[in-house]
Amino acid sequence: MDIAIILFMDATQFLLGDIKGKRILITGGTTGIGRATANLLISLGGRVMIFGRDEKDFKKAFDGIKAKYPDSELFGTTADVSIKEDVSKIFQMVDTKLGGLDILINNAAQAADGVTKGSPEEWKNLLEVNILAYLIFTRHALDRMSSNNYGHIVNIGSMSAETREESGTIYVATKSAIRGFTAALRKEINPLGLKVSLIEPGAVKSDLQRGTEKELQEKIENMEMLEADDIAMSILFCLAQPKRSNIVSIQIRPLLQII
Helix, strand or coil: CCHHHHHHHHHHHHHHCCCCCCEEEECCCCCHHHHHHHHHHHHCCCEEEEEECCHHHHHHHHHHHHHHCCCCCEEEEECCCCCHHHHHHHHHHHHHHHCCCCEEEECCCCCCCCCCCCCHHHHHHHHHHHHHHHHHHHHHHHHHHHHHCCCEEEEECCCHHHHCCHHHHHHHHHHHHHHHHHHHHHHHHHHHCCEEEEEEECCECCCCCCCCHHHHHHHHHCCCCECHHHHHHHHHHHHCCCCCCCCCEEEECCCCCCC
């Protein structure tokens, strides 16, 4: 057999091998990066649960995935990561529908402007979504993963934690917190044999981006913005690693985005 074919088959098996049958929860899984990741992991045989706050977005994402993969094990509901009762509902479904948890992808987040705009009450809600929810979902996930000696938590951060744009002070603060949390968390749970990875994208077409559909598409064509699928592939790369290997962090930026 041609060596190129052998290498291709090996690479394909590498990406496919560790997803089938895995129990996966994606926060903010109904739009953008979350939806793209759900599509990809479902296509590889993952057992995936998604949720989001907006009923219309949830139905569109859920029905769209099921239409493409009718035999898939996809579960979901409408829920808000900042509401205690919704979080309880989500993990009740994790236990009853998935029967446990192998992979958590902390992805749900909101955009924010600078500290000279908005109000402390608005910031409080943002902190609950962009920081506190990451901590709460991680704790619930660890309660289920630690007894299995297997689990992987992927936190979606942002290159804003490094570039620190003056126009997004509050958002920068939350994503800097996620960077620090992920680094410390890895040290805390490493003795349990659990993995933690941080993905920090640059500009990605999603609901967080300002602009019309045409404007965003032009940025993609000009290589100034990424597609959500690009980040989904990076998440898959982290998840597909053998047990001995943990991708600590990945930064991904559009080729021509000035960072």
